[in-house]
Amino acid sequence: MIPFDFEYYKPSSISEAVELHRQLDEAGKKPVYYSGGTEIITLSRLNLFYTEAVIDIKGIPECCLCEKEGTRLHLGAGLPLAEIERADYFPLLTVTSKDIADNTARMKITLGGNVCSELIYREAILPFLLSDSQVVTAGASGEVSRPVNEFFNKEIVLEKGEFLVRFITEERFLRAPYFHTKRRKQWNTGYPLITVAALQEEGKTRTAYSGLSPFPFRSRIMEESLNRDNTPLRRKAEQAVNNIPHEIISDSEGSAEYRKFVLKNVLMDVMTRMGRRGPE
Amino acid sequence: MTGRAAHFHINGEEYNIYIRNADTLLYVIRGKTGFTGAKPGCLNGDCGACTVIVNGWPVKSCLMLAVEAEGEEIITAEGLHGSEIQKAFVKYFAFQCGYCTPGYIMNCQTLITQYPEADRNKIKEWLDSNICRCTSYEEIEQALYSVLRQHR
Numbered sequence: 001m002i003p004f005d006f007e008y009y010k011p012s013s014i015s016e017a018v019e020l021h022r023q024l025d026e027a028g029k030k031p032v033y034y035s036g037g038t039e040i041i042t043l044s045r046l047n048l049f050y051t052e053a054v055i056d057i058k059g060i061p062e063c064c065l066c067e068k069e070g071t072r073l074h075l076g077a078g079l080p081l082a083e084i085e086r087a088d089y090f091p092l093l094t095v096t097s098k099d100i101a102d103n104t105a106r107m108k109i110t111l112g113g114n115v116c117s118e119l120i121y122r123e124a125i126l127p128f129l130l131s132d133s134q135v136v137t138a139g140a141s142g143e144v145s146r147p148v149n150e151f152f153n154k155e156i157v158l159e160k161g162e163f164l165v166r167f168i169t170e171e172r173f174l175r176a177p178y179f180h181t182k183r184r185k186q187w188n189t190g191y192p193l194i195t196v197a198a199l200q201e202e203g204k205t206r207t208a209y210s211g212l213s214p215f216p217f218r219s220r221i222m223e224e225s226l227n228r229d230n231t232p233l234r235r236k237a238e239q240a241v242n243n244i245p246h247e248i249i250s251d252s253e254g255s256a257e258y259r260k261f262v263l264k265n266v267l268m269d270v271m272t273r274m275g276r277r278g279p280e
Numbered sequence: 281m282t283g284r285a286a287h288f289h290i291n292g293e294e295y296n297i298y299i300r301n302a303d304t305l306l307y308v309i310r311g312k313t314g315f316t317g318a319k320p321g322c323l324n325g326d327c328g329a330c331t332v333i334v335n336g337w338p339v340k341s342c343l344m345l346a347v348e349a350e351g352e353e354i355i356t357a358e359g360l361h362g363s364e365i366q367k368a369f370v371k372y373f374a375f376q377c378g379y380c381t382p383g384y385i386m387n388c389q390t391l392i393t394q395y396p397e398a399d400r401n402k403i404k405e406w407l408d409s410n411i412c413r414c415t416s417y418e419e420i421e422q423a424l425y426s427v428l429r430q431h432r
Binding site: 001002004005006007008036037038041042044045054056058082098101102103104105107108188189 | 281282283284300301302303304307323324325328331337338339340342343344345347348387405406408409410
């Protein structure tokens with residue numbers, strides 16, 4: 001049981017949601033936007049989260065978009081991951097999503113909820129980092145569209161009262177060759193030791209990572225190592241691992257050294273699957 | 281307001297219930313309708329013992345606020361009334377202590393309805409959502425396969 005009470009609102013428009021947040025914040029109710037709510041519910045039960053008002057964004061049509069319009073795919077923050085998988089517009093996102101939590105949980109976990117999670121993994125962001133997607137957010141200054149790497153750089157960049165509305169991805173990335181793998185300490189369901197997502201664009205392999213550092217990231221320095229011509233496969237992978245630009249996690253899932261060992265082998269798999277092994 | 285009078289459709293019947301906005305669907309179903317098929321297990325979305333069907337899809341009712349389910353079609357184990365999958369669980373002894381059984385049955389029932397042609401990968405993906413501490417996994421899979429075979 002959640003040991004405190006809160007007000008619940010389900011606005012039907014972006015402007016209504018933003019105005020509600022402003023009013024509730026002024027009233028000192030610590031309002032939060034609520035999408036799938038799985039993290040809010042589980043952390044609240046443990047007294048690790050507190051609010052006096054939740055604003056459910058699933059009644060806002062723009063947050064529930066799941067459609068192609070011309071050459072662009074729109075995916076709303078309020079979409080359950082399972083619904084995105086069923087639509088299967090973006091195959092790399094589909095396979096990435098299928099490795100998050102479990103099938104039934106993904107009926108409730110939403111795209112926005114996963115990306116804005118307090119947990120370090122947030123794997124649903126990986127395909128968007130690789131595809132130079134645009135992010136639409138809404139706040140006091142109205143709706144704003146910006147590149148994903150301005151929205152997500154180690155952490156979510158949102159002003160007070162601002163919320164994630166949808167992602168926009170160009171069609172050419174939806175059809176691009178891709179690869180995804182999630183390595184766990186054990187079992188088939190659960191948090192990753194390392195997740196790697198890869199996408200091929202103009203003959204170059206892009207890679208993004210979760211579970212390696214305290215946040216998901218895409219690294220162009222590592223990509224340069226991996227895409228170096230005339231370099232043997234093992235050497236490319238070693239150089240990429242040596243160029244990891246952030247702190248590497250050591251935790252109960254595995255030590256930093258073990259993660260580097262696993263990553264080197266995973267990157268060799270990635271480049272092989274992408275047809276970019278290089279000379280023997 | 282931190283609570284409300286809410287209207288629910290559960291197992292084909294209508295319920296007007298006063299709920300806290302902070303109540304989970306699991307808490308309301310068990311505590312205020314008398315349907316105790318959905319079991320409180322981990323309460324954390326991990327075990328699947330509390331799985332119910334909402335609008336045709338499985339949901340872990342510990343991960344849903346009751347207020348989110350207002351007006352939706354909810355089915356618990358009590359709403360199946362001797363379905364094929366329930367009979368198959370008995371026939372194949374697909375349980376030991378039985379605590380996880382209603383959650384498994386609701387998950388299997390939805391899979392059978394939504395994906396009667398489900399392949400091995402789909403079945404494995406769906407069954408990974410539930411945990412059976414008595415490890416009746418082989419028998420549960422046999423029970424599910426037996427029903428899927430009848431539908432092909």
